[in-house]
Each structure stands twice: as C-alpha cells, then as structure tokens.
Amino acid sequence: MKKIGFLSFGHWSPSPHSKTRSAADFLHQSIDLAVAAEELGVDGAYFRVHHFAQQAGSPFPLLSAIGARTSKIEIGTGVIDMRYENPLYMAENAGAADLISGGRLQLGISRGSPEQVIDGWRYFGYAPEEGETGADMARQHAETFLKVIEGEGFARPNPRPMFPNPPGLLRVEPYSEGLRERIWWGSSSNATAVWAAKLGMNLQSSTLKDDETGEPLHVQQRKQIEAYREAYKEAGHTREPRVSVSRSIFALTDDVDRAYFGHDRNSRDQVGMIDDTTRAIFGRSYAAEPDVLVKQLKEDEAIQAADTLLLTVPNQLGVDYNAHVLESILTQVAPELGWR
Numbered sequence: 001m002k003k004i005g006f007l008s009f010g011h012w013s014p015s016p017h018s019k020t021r022s023a024a025d026f027l028h029q030s031i032d033l034a035v036a037a038e039e040l041g042v043d044g045a046y047f048r049v050h051h052f053a054q055q056a057g058s059p060f061p062l063l064s065a066i067g068a069r070t071s072k073i074e075i076g077t078g079v080i081d082m083r084y085e086n087p088l089y090m091a092e093n094a095g096a097a098d099l100i101s102g103g104r105l106q107l108g109i110s111r112g113s114p115e116q117v118i119d120g121w122r123y124f125g126y127a128p129e130e131g132e133t134g135a136d137m138a139r140q141h142a143e144t145f146l147k148v149i150e151g152e153g154f155a156r157p158n159p160r161p162m163f164p165n166p167p168g169l170l171r172v173e174p175y176s177e178g179l180r181e182r183i184w185w186g187s188s189s190n191a192t193a194v195w196a197a198k199l200g201m202n203l204q205s206s207t208l209k210d211d212e213t214g215e216p217l218h219v220q221q222r223k224q225i226e227a228y229r230e231a232y233k234e235a236g237h238t239r240e241p242r243v244s245v246s247r248s249i250f251a252l253t254d255d256v257d258r259a260y261f262g263h264d265r266n267s268r269d270q271v272g273m274i275d276d277t278t279r280a281i282f283g284r285s286y287a288a289e290p291d292v293l294v295k296q297l298k299e300d301e302a303i304q305a306a307d308t309l310l311l312t313v314p315n316q317l318g319v320d321y322n323a324h325v326l327e328s329i330l331t332q333v334a335p336e337l338g339w340r
Helices: 023-040 057-068 087-101 120-124 132-150 190-198 219-233 256-260 290-298 303-304 318-334
Strands: 003-008 044-047 074-081 106-110 183-186 202-205 206-209 243-251 270-274 279-282 283-290 308-314
Touching: 003 023, 003 074, 003 243, 003 318, 023 044, 023 057, 023 318, 044 057, 044 106, 044 308, 057 074, 057 087, 074 087, 074 183, 087 106, 087 132, 106 132, 106 202, 132 183, 183 190, 190 202, 190 219, 190 270, 202 219, 206 219, 219 243, 219 279, 219 303, 243 256, 243 290, 243 303, 243 318, 256 318, 283 290, 308 318
Parallel strands: 003 044, 003 308, 044 074, 074 106, 106 183, 183 202, 202 243, 243 283, 243 308
Antiparallel strands: 206 279, 270 279
C-alpha cells in the first residue's frame, strides 16, 4: 500500500491556452481539485511555494481553505522556502491551518530552489549572518520553527497583561498537538537527508536532486532514502518516519491524453547546473498506456522505497482534466502495482 497525493506548482498565465489565467483562478481551482481528489480517494493535496512568480506563493490561506472544504485528504506543501520565513509567525499560521483541518497538515519545508530574483529573501527582511549562506539561514529558521511548534513555553509573560495569562512561560498560539511529527524536509542531497533524519523530520525527495554519483535519479534517490532511514534509526527516534518522492506520471487512456503527453520528450533523466556550483539531475517523466506504465514504475527503485508518491499535475489544464489524470492512476495503474 502506498499513499498517493498530487503536487501542484500553481502556475497561472494569461495565455488563451491556460485555464488558470489569474491568481484567483489558481486558488479557487486548487480548492476544487482538492475536493475532487478527496472524492476520488487521493490521499494528499500538496503545493509548491515560489516567491516573485506567477505560481503558488502564500500557502497557509490556501491550505486553510482546503482544510475547511475537505475532511480526510492530507494537505501540505512541497516545499516552503525557509530562507523567506519568520519561524514564529509561520508557527502561528501552521498551527491555525492544522487546527482548521483537524490535524491533516503535512508541511514540507526546505532551503528552496533557485528563485526568480537575486537573494529574494532580502526583500522579506532576512539575510544570512556574516560567513554563512542562505542555506545555513534556512536550516536555522527551520530549527527554530521545529522548536516552537513543540509547544513548550519560552516567552516571559508581561506582569501587567491585557488578558490573564496561564502560569509559566508562554508559547506561540494557536498550538496544534502532533504537528511537529508532520513536518517534512525537502532534501536535494544525501547530507541534508541525514540532517533531517537527526531532527526527526520526514523526508521529501523531488524530481530534482544533486547529482552525487552519476547514476540514474531513481537509484540516487533510493540510496538517499536508505541513508535517511539509517540516520533516523541511529538518532533513536521511535516514530516510523515517512518518505515521499515526486514524479510526473500520465496514463494515456484517450486521445486527449495522447495529444497532451503522447509525444513527451522528457522520458530520460537530464543533467544540468542549477547554479554556479551545483550539478543536478532532473528526473524523467512517465507517459504511456497503463500496462506499460506498470512495467516502468516497477523498475523505479525510489518509488518502491518510498511510502508516499506525489504526482505532479499540470494545473493549467483545469480541474476536470487533472481529476481525470489522478483517477487514471488510481484505477488503472495503482492496483496493478499493489498500491491500492
């Protein structure tokens, strides 16, 4: 059995070929897609976060709205760039969204990927300390956030408060019990996967990873997952951790599917530089008839090693088509692989 969710980058564009032509379109359609996905039996609705782009940006209002409209589906991110975040304000927003959803938040956080603008976090009021990098700052913000959502008091109360305080030090409110165990780290390297394991976070590994061995993405990810699980065990955590991988997978079941994805040119991994120093490997897409997909996916070592699969969806093609994409995987592919 495997949990299956969708991952939306939340694109919108004024193009006549796009069904999400504005931010409002994207937001409302995302809520509708999450509702439709829950009805189909999809396990999770996840959203990528990018700043300064016509894509999903501020996750908590959207996650809260989805939480209010649904009752079972997990809601989450993949991932929030912690270079941009105030950890305490984020803890308040995350606590509220989790309470609204009844404890269904699965929050993916990370250093983030190369962004639309140079050092965009500086416009948000953040800068690394001298001698540190943006990645260092992201991990510091993450550690503070994790500590705050544990729920322990840390702030001295005012002796003359406007409202009566409970005894002792105060914590950030609203507090949602159990949220700390539902935080994931989006890792692009083996080292950060091990770091996340030591802190007791779950692991998200996407279709983009540092190319550390020259092997296919799915092999490198499988080894990353193994290193993560071993480090998690060595750290002495007792909870069973969760691991997700992301993939673009399309079952070609009709002429519309074949028109959109039948000539997919990304059927192989690609290697490139995502910045001046980082060589990365970009995972292939899968687009084929259901029986062929089953054979291909059986050979993906990372999918087999993970407990959760996030399907990237082409959100600009609209709610109905994306619901069809998800339903095809759930009904014609997942059962043949033992995922359902």
